Amino acid sequence: MPSGPGAKLTDVAALARVSVGTVSNVLNRPDQVSFDKRTRVLAAIEELGFVRNESARSLRSGSTRSLGMLVLDVRNPFFTDVALGAENVAEDHKHSLILANSAEDAGREQAYLDLFEQQRVQGVLITPFGQVLQRLERMRDRGIPSVLVDRLASTDQFCSVSVDDVAGGATALDHLVSVGSVRPAFVGGPFTLQQVEDRYRGAADAAARAGVPLQLFETPDLKFERGRRIGDLMSNLQSDKRPDAVFAANDQLALGLLQSFAANGLRVPEDVAIVGFDDIDFASQSSIPLTSISQPRQLIGERAAQLLFDEIDDEPGHVHSQVVFTPELVARQSTLRR
Amino acid sequence: MPSGPGAKLTDVAALARVSVGTVSNVLNRPDQVSFDKRTRVLAAIEELGFVRNESARSLRSGSTRSLGMLVLDVRNPFFTDVALGAENVAEDHKHSLILANSAEDAGREQAYLDLFEQQRVQGVLITPFGQVLQRLERMRDRGIPSVLVDRLASTDQFCSVSVDDVAGGATALDHLVSVGSVRPAFVGGPFTLQQVEDRYRGAADAAARAGVPLQLFETPDLKFERGRRIGDLMSNLQSDKRPDAVFAANDQLALGLLQSFAANGLRVPEDVAIVGFDDIDFASQSSIPLTSISQPRQLIGERAAQLLFDEIDDEPGHVHSQVVFTPELVARQSTLRR
DNA sequence: AAACCGTCTTGAATCGATTCATTCAAGAAC
DNA sequence: GTTCTTGAATGAATCGATTCAAGACGGTTT
Numbered sequence: 001m002p003s004g005p006g007a008k009l010t011d012v013a014a015l016a017r018v019s020v021g022t023v024s025n026v027l028n029r030p031d032q033v034s035f036d037k038r039t040r041v042l043a044a045i046e047e048l049g050f051v052r053n054e055s056a057r058s059l060r061s062g063s064t065r066s067l068g069m070l071v072l073d074v075r076n077p078f079f080t081d082v083a084l085g086a087e088n089v090a091e092d093h094k095h096s097l098i099l100a101n102s103a104e105d106a107g108r109e110q111a112y113l114d115l116f117e118q119q120r121v122q123g124v125l126i127t128p129f130g131q132v133l134q135r136l137e138r139m140r141d142r143g144i145p146s147v148l149v150d151r152l153a154s155t156d157q158f159c160s161v162s163v164d165d166v167a168g169g170a171t172a173l174d175h176l177v178s179v180g181s182v183r184p185a186f187v188g189g190p191f192t193l194q195q196v197e198d199r200y201r202g203a204a205d206a207a208a209r210a211g212v213p214l215q216l217f218e219t220p221d222l223k224f225e226r227g228r229r230i231g232d233l234m235s236n237l238q239s240d241k242r243p244d245a246v247f248a249a250n251d252q253l254a255l256g257l258l259q260s261f262a263a264n265g266l267r268v269p270e271d272v273a274i275v276g277f278d279d280i281d282f283a284s285q286s287s288i289p290l291t292s293i294s295q296p297r298q299l300i301g302e303r304a305a306q307l308l309f310d311e312i313d314d315e316p317g318h319v320h321s322q323v324v325f326t327p328e329l330v331a332r333q334s335t336l337r338r
Numbered sequence: 339m340p341s342g343p344g345a346k347l348t349d350v351a352a353l354a355r356v357s358v359g360t361v362s363n364v365l366n367r368p369d370q371v372s373f374d375k376r377t378r379v380l381a382a383i384e385e386l387g388f389v390r391n392e393s394a395r396s397l398r399s400g401s402t403r404s405l406g407m408l409v410l411d412v413r414n415p416f417f418t419d420v421a422l423g424a425e426n427v428a429e430d431h432k433h434s435l436i437l438a439n440s441a442e443d444a445g446r447e448q449a450y451l452d453l454f455e456q457q458r459v460q461g462v463l464i465t466p467f468g469q470v471l472q473r474l475e476r477m478r479d480r481g482i483p484s485v486l487v488d489r490l491a492s493t494d495q496f497c498s499v500s501v502d503d504v505a506g507g508a509t510a511l512d513h514l515v516s517v518g519s520v521r522p523a524f525v526g527g528p529f530t531l532q533q534v535e536d537r538y539r540g541a542a543d544a545a546a547r548a549g550v551p552l553q554l555f556e557t558p559d560l561k562f563e564r565g566r567r568i569g570d571l572m573s574n575l576q577s578d579k580r581p582d583a584v585f586a587a588n589d590q591l592a593l594g595l596l597q598s599f600a601a602n603g604l605r606v607p608e609d610v611a612i613v614g615f616d617d618i619d620f621a622s623q624s625s626i627p628l629t630s631i632s633q634p635r636q637l638i639g640e641r642a643a644q645l646l647f648d649e650i651d652d653e654p655g656h657v658h659s660q661v662v663f664t665p666e667l668v669a670r671q672s673t674l675r676r
Numbered sequence: 677a678a679a680c681c682g683t684c685t686t687g688a689a690t691c692g693a694t695t696c697a698t699t700c701a702a703g704a705a706c
Numbered sequence: 707g708t709t710c711t712t713g714a715a716t717g718a719a720t721c722g723a724t725t726c727a728a729g730a731c732g733g734t735t736t
Contacts (some may be wrong), residue, residue: 019716054456057693059393074418097439120390255623262625285593287600288625357686394722
């Protein structure tokens, strides 16, 4: 019968009639302890229901076993997929991942970075929202490195893992033109998000090359509901003014548009074709499956975590690297009439 | 210019020419410190870039400022919404929420509970997967209480926040019958998940009352891909054997079914009507919007966190309570022909 | 001037696991 | 029989913030 709360290392040592050092060794370097003492200690641990106090452990040893991850929006499946990839790598390194949500709010972002510093996490994976690069540099100088996720590092001060959003934007627009669009539009915002900016720029360049105009619908966020509203707005335009194809800055927006068009009696893709970005699972699961620009979501998380562990383990000799994946078009029904 | 890594409390005290106790007071009870010392201390903190060491803090004070939350599947938007609600309440209490993902794996579930114990979290929010109730009781006896989320506590040993899944199941089936189904089916599993079991039972009872048979398609999980496969399987049935309506145990399954039916040329709802469960955002955003049984997702998370804080704060006099929300039908196009 | 009071401030003791220099035992080498 | 070597075990010192009993200070009252 395990007993009450709060057995500590010394209690275990007393019960097993060994020193505290030996108990600690059983916990951390079990092969350096003789068989019979080891078994005695393990039995004592079991009997007392001893659970090691992580605070004491990391205070003394000076290092925690955790990473912090700060994403723009936990409700966006893109980010939970990235987080999943990162979590798997963290687990391999026997670290845990603390997942936090800045919710596109600069204040929350700062608050969570405070928290990560206080907790002395070993490193941070972050999709930045506000102006945090300076702060991240400072943290790195104090021993908490970070890796930028889904965002190319504009300096050589950080590792980053991202996709080539400009190329992705161009791919999307080329595709729309190739299925016959002559009045394409871009929907997305805010343009302070680098991802949005880049996707737009890629699309705008491609449109210029193709000799078609690109209409712009700027939005304050990238949520479903926003897509719905923009969709309603477009649906009310005269058909010769209405875009015949839309490139949305992410899939949530795109799905909102899709639903709005369906509700307003517009046919997709005949009246309006749609391309999204991210290729979240729900894109293909939608009953008019959505054409999207696919990012290797889990892989992004995995690589980011690997780079972070490189920097953590290897502090002095570490060279920052920028991993850039090329996103791929996945053409589905929302742009392809059958 | 903030200096190097690792300024500690004593450094701050030295620079501000006060004692460590005073610095600690500035941090924790600022109103008990005179104005000029307080400003001196704050200036020193600023100058040194001091960040308090949470490990040391919680070792000495004996308490952390964090909750653990363990969900079945972070990739399911239902759970991220619940987590969001919980996180907001945690934030109000100046606690942070450590979000972890058991991924419907009993081993991971145990591992994360180990972690939470070692970290001495103040409490745990959990959607149990394996047999963990005994363990949770033991943890509570040692001072780490937990609240069951999306799962009715079968004992009076815990607080819980859930919805009435039996009623929800009945509502779903009644609705299908009311729109004309005579050959409804239930899709879901594993039945070791209480939620699945209850939703099925409610539906089965309702079917019996209505005098229709209820076909059962049992699944090993509740993911999209599974729904797609079951959908393909159903689509290949002869039309007089094929269910004319499906109640899926959650929305991800339902959306998989929806997509499969569309791909196989079955019309929804004319050939097959579909009801899901959870009413995640993507349910309504699907281009044939999905009828679903709605749960107050964020509210579930909020109430669960509130109950947990009640128990944390109020340890001796705490009475466990079961909050049960009644889920609501949200009828959309997947069951209503226009 | 002594006694008293409330408000600030002080600093040594403390939380619990880890570390590491030191001790010990037993076998190997000479 | 003595000295070395090796592997295991020991336990006091340590990590950094918090706590709290005790002290300092300034002002009031008697």
